Amino acid sequence: MTQSQEEEVILKVKRFNPEKGYWWAEYKLKVDRFTQFTEALRRIKSEQDPTLSYRASCHMAVCGSCGMKINGEPRLACKTLVLDVVKKYNNNVITIEPMDYFKPIKDLIVDWDEFYERMFKIKPRLYQAKEVLEGKAEHRLKPEDQRELWKFAQCIWCGLCVSACPAVVIDQQFLGPAAHAKGYRFLADPRDTITEERMKILIDSSWRCTYCYQCFNVCPRDIEPVTAIKKTRSFTKTYKDKSEIAERGEKHVEAIHESILKTGKLAEAPVYLKTYGVLQSLVDLVYMSKTGKLKYALVQERPVQNINEIKKIIGE
Numbered sequence: 001m002t003q004s005q006e007e008e009v010i011l012k013v014k015r016f017n018p019e020k021g022y023w024w025a026e027y028k029l030k031v032d033r034f035t036q037f038t039e040a041l042r043r044i045k046s047e048q049d050p051t052l053s054y055r056a057s058c059h060m061a062v063c064g065s066c067g068m069k070i071n072g073e074p075r076l077a078c079k080t081l082v083l084d085v086v087k088k089y090n091n092n093v094i095t096i097e098p099m100d101y102f103k104p105i106k107d108l109i110v111d112w113d114e115f116y117e118r119m120f121k122i123k124p125r126l127y128q129a130k131e132v133l134e135g136k137a138e139h140r141l142k143p144e145d146q147r148e149l150w151k152f153a154q155c156i157w158c159g160l161c162v163s164a165c166p167a168v169v170i171d172q173q174f175l176g177p178a179a180h181a182k183g184y185r186f187l188a189d190p191r192d193t194i195t196e197e198r199m200k201i202l203i204d205s206s207w208r209c210t211y212c213y214q215c216f217n218v219c220p221r222d223i224e225p226v227t228a229i230k231k232t233r234s235f236t237k238t239y240k241d242k243s244e245i246a247e248r249g250e251k252h253v254e255a256i257h258e259s260i261l262k263t264g265k266l267a268e269a270p271v272y273l274k275t276y277g278v279l280q281s282l283v284d285l286v287y288m289s290k291t292g293k294l295k296y297a298l299v300q301e302r303p304v305q306n307i308n309e310i311k312k313i314i315g316e
């Protein structure tokens with residue numbers, strides 16, 4: 001294929017309207033190596049079907065409005081070239097669907113209300129000191145602090161991480177990956193004055209993440225929301241008013257640390273016992289014996305050889 005050569009593709013778009021529900025529509029068009037999905041959709045809308053609805057604004061991965069599922073993957077349509085997807089899947093038929101988790105409004109346009117609600121719960125702005133507001137002091141930030149915050153400040157509120165997150169769907173109290181990325185950006189900012197309040201908002205929620213790393217995989221700005229969650233959890237030690245889930249989370253981390261130091265492995269039974277306590281473990285043992293899973297819980301892990309090497313790796 002030369003630089004300007006065109007190739008025919010078929011875009012299968014999952015359409016929606018509240019009266020008709022869902023249906024699929026197919027559009028054939030020729031694209032070249034520069035055609036992004038937003039451009040392909042623009043051409044379909046202006047040349048073939050004016051009823052097709054989608055959202056896009058900047059066409060340069062800045063405004064965060066063009067998130068959709070392309071061949072099942074959450075992506076920014078303006079940052080994705082059609083022929084790259086053809087090449088990846090070795091197929092010129094490509095599906096386009098609205099993002100998961102968000103309620104559809106029309107075709108690829110989804111309702112953002114719930115997303116914004118979670119984002120604003122974390123108070124996404126800096127709360128300066130009184131002296132700074134009165135012009136009596138300056139806001140100074142050390143380069144190392146700026147480096148820590150920079151990554152998480154790059155979020156464009158595109159919602160792709162939330163659409164990929166399994167925890168946010170099942171747990172109303174989990175703020176979700178985007179809110180945590182933004183939340184940590186302010187929690188770790190030494191100029192901010194409401195740290196205690198931020199811990200109250202973020203810490204319980206941070207222990208509700210399942211560490212599946214989907215948000216890490218799909219973020220178009222390489223923000224790593226799961227890293228923000230991990231870093232937020234490290235504030236738990238200094239927070240006094242811990243919820244049950246945060247306390248259990250801390251115990252779980254300590255139990256894993258202890259198990260790895262002793263055996264070099266994750267010994268499930270002792271980790272479970274230390275995390276959930278004797279009473280809950282006994283209740284669960286009865287359940288496991290009824291379901292035939294007890295044998296897995298009682299596996300005796302032999303320590304790895306050279307355990308001292310493991311200790312060196314984890315710095316003990």
Ligand code: SF4
Nearest residue numbers: 165209210212213215
């Ligand atoms: S790692 Fe946590 S926040 Fe990220 S997608 Fe998985 S459950 Fe959601």
Ligand code: SF4
Nearest residue numbers: 155156158159161219
């Ligand atoms: S963290 Fe990444 S994927 Fe999530 S909303 Fe921000 S930019 Fe989008």
Ligand code: FES
Nearest residue numbers: 057059064066078
């Ligand atoms: S159109 Fe703005 S991020 Fe894609």
